[in-house]
Amino acid sequence: MDRMRTHLVYAHPHRASLNAALRDEAVQTLEGLGHTVTVADLYAMNWKAVADFDDFGPTESDAFIDAAAEAWEKGSLTADVKAEQERLLAADTVILQFPLWWFTVPAIMKGWMDRVFTNGFGYGTSRAWKRYGDGLLAGKRAMIVVTTGAADAHLSDRGINGDINDLLFPIQHGVLFYTGMEILPPVVITGAGWQTDYADMVKLLRHRLETLAETEPIAYRRQTEDYDENKRLLPGREPEGTTGFALHAA
Amino acid sequence: MDRMRTHLVYAHPHRASLNAALRDEAVQTLEGLGHTVTVADLYAMNWKAVADFDDFGPTESDAFIDAAAEAWEKGSLTADVKAEQERLLAADTVILQFPLWWFTVPAIMKGWMDRVFTNGFGYGTSRAWKRYGDGLLAGKRAMIVVTTGAADAHLSDRGINGDINDLLFPIQHGVLFYTGMEILPPVVITGAGWQTDYADMVKLLRHRLETLAETEPIAYRRQTEDYDENKRLLPGREPEGTTGFALHAA
Numbered sequence: 001m002d003r004m005r006t007h008l009v010y011a012h013p014h015r016a017s018l019n020a021a022l023r024d025e026a027v028q029t030l031e032g033l034g035h036t037v038t039v040a041d042l043y044a045m046n047w048k049a050v051a052d053f054d055d056f057g058p059t060e061s062d063a064f065i066d067a068a069a070e071a072w073e074k075g076s077l078t079a080d081v082k083a084e085q086e087r088l089l090a091a092d093t094v095i096l097q098f099p100l101w102w103f104t105v106p107a108i109m110k111g112w113m114d115r116v117f118t119n120g121f122g123y124g125t126s127r128a129w130k131r132y133g134d135g136l137l138a139g140k141r142a143m144i145v146v147t148t149g150a151a152d153a154h155l156s157d158r159g160i161n162g163d164i165n166d167l168l169f170p171i172q173h174g175v176l177f178y179t180g181m182e183i184l185p186p187v188v189i190t191g192a193g194w195q196t197d198y199a200d201m202v203k204l205l206r207h208r209l210e211t212l213a214e215t216e217p218i219a220y221r222r223q224t225e226d227y228d229e230n231k232r233l234l235p236g237r238e239p240e241g242t243t244g245f246a247l248h249a250a
Numbered sequence: 251m252d253r254m255r256t257h258l259v260y261a262h263p264h265r266a267s268l269n270a271a272l273r274d275e276a277v278q279t280l281e282g283l284g285h286t287v288t289v290a291d292l293y294a295m296n297w298k299a300v301a302d303f304d305d306f307g308p309t310e311s312d313a314f315i316d317a318a319a320e321a322w323e324k325g326s327l328t329a330d331v332k333a334e335q336e337r338l339l340a341a342d343t344v345i346l347q348f349p350l351w352w353f354t355v356p357a358i359m360k361g362w363m364d365r366v367f368t369n370g371f372g373y374g375t376s377r378a379w380k381r382y383g384d385g386l387l388a389g390k391r392a393m394i395v396v397t398t399g400a401a402d403a404h405l406s407d408r409g410i411n412g413d414i415n416d417l418l419f420p421i422q423h424g425v426l427f428y429t430g431m432e433i434l435p436p437v438v439i440t441g442a443g444w445q446t447d448y449a450d451m452v453k454l455l456r457h458r459l460e461t462l463a464e465t466e467p468i469a470y471r472r473q474t475e476d477y478d479e480n481k482r483l484l485p486g487r488e489p490e491g492t493t494g495f496a497l498h499a500a
Contacts, residue, residue: 014313050357063264063267063443065399102360102424103420105360106300106360107358110355113352113357114351114352114356114357149315151480153481154481158497159482160471160481160482160498162498163494174417175352230409231401231403231409232403232406233410243494244412244416245416246494248410248412
């Protein structure tokens with residue numbers, strides 16, 4: 001494998017947590033494979049979670065979305081946001097690791113998304129903006145590593161919490177694939193701390209990191225190929241009876 | 251209608267935004283209907299978004315989830331969290347209003363969920379904990395008011411962003427219904443600022459507020475009725491071919 005660069009974005013409030021141990025295993029494994037690894041440990045960095053006008057420097061725009069675009073164009077975004085954008089641009093692989101809190105990322109990681117994937121970098125308001133399979137981060141691979149307190153069955157296809165793959169769709173498809181990255185199937189550790197042995201978790205995580213390059217990405221549909229001018233899936237593209245988020249993967 | 255009490259949780263960074271105008275319309279409408287209205291304007295309150303050990307006061311617990319439970323039991327949660335819990339307990343109706351950012355709530359509102367719906371209030375680790383249709387907030391009604399920059403078609407059943415009802419499922423079902431509340435269909439304002447007239451938005455919002463009491467909640471399935479001991483939906487409960495989040499509403 002060529003020398004690769006991985007950016008690991010990590011959020012857990014407890015420095016000695018199971019998640020922290022898994023993060024260290026991940027870094028060690030990746031470095032052992034020859035990757036250069038950068039880590040954004042959001043709690044340790046005291047990452048600012050709330051996107052607001054302070055992110056933009058002086059602005060003449062009233063509307064938030066316009067002020068964001070102005071800051072991107074002028075290069076006046078705050079240094080913490082710029083640094084994360086640069087680490088993303090430099091990486092081949094992006095990993096988000098977090099505990100599932102209320103069925104999505106902790107607020108501090110949502111704040112990483114809100115602030116880093118700002119107007120001009122993560123999205124644009126033009127109809128010509130490249131998205132869903134293309135964008136500034138095209139050519140990179142992204143993978144989620146998530147721990148859940150909930151049991152495996154509760155997050156299974158008929159589980160009461162909803163299927164974990166559907167719960168992760170807004171992040172994997174709506175954030176990461178949106179910005180151009182290819183999405184590898186997530187590493188999901190359910191029943192963390194009571195249902196799953198630590199040794200088994202590490203084995204799974206290592207295996208997935210060792211096979212990053214040859215793992216097949218989720219076959220999300222590209223905006224340019226399978227959708228009409230109103231961004232609706234073209235008729236007949238899906239197996240009969242498919243509904244919901246499943247429509248958007250081939 | 252009896253005198254009612256509504257708690258409106260609101261997040262937008264711009265004090266003169268479309269969302270702010272809609273919030274003011276909502277408060278005025280509700281007060282006109284005789285509701286007592288409390289507003290948690292998260293940006294204006296400088297709401298702390300990041301859940302961390304500082305939320306708990308002195309603790310002897312190492313693990314975050316245990317420290318949260320200890321703080322709940324000792325009554326040592328921070329004053330801002332306690333105040334929101336009290337407002338929720340006092341309310342008949344809870345409204346969350348936000349712009350859709352990266353297909354879910356802004357980080358500051360995720361932080362409201364992470365911190366207010368803490369171990370002991372929003373969830374418990376016991377198998378006997380009442381959830382999904384029952385819990386501390388049972389008997390109340392909740393409704394989302396959400397604005398999107400994306401067009402209506404993009405968030406429709408076959409839209410590339412995913413169906414807005416699926417995108418809201420983790421919040422409506424996973425957070426609000428989980429804690430016991432009944433969930434009214436959301437007020438969704440797509441193409442905010444360019445596709446929808448302000449007068450039409452206000453008309454829709456007012457109508458939904460005026461009919462809060464008689465609107466039929468989403469028929470999410472109760473944990474105690476439709477799931478097996480592993481919290482999987484019992485066979486045959488759904489129309490043939492149903493998959494994904496749609497399984498969890500009758």
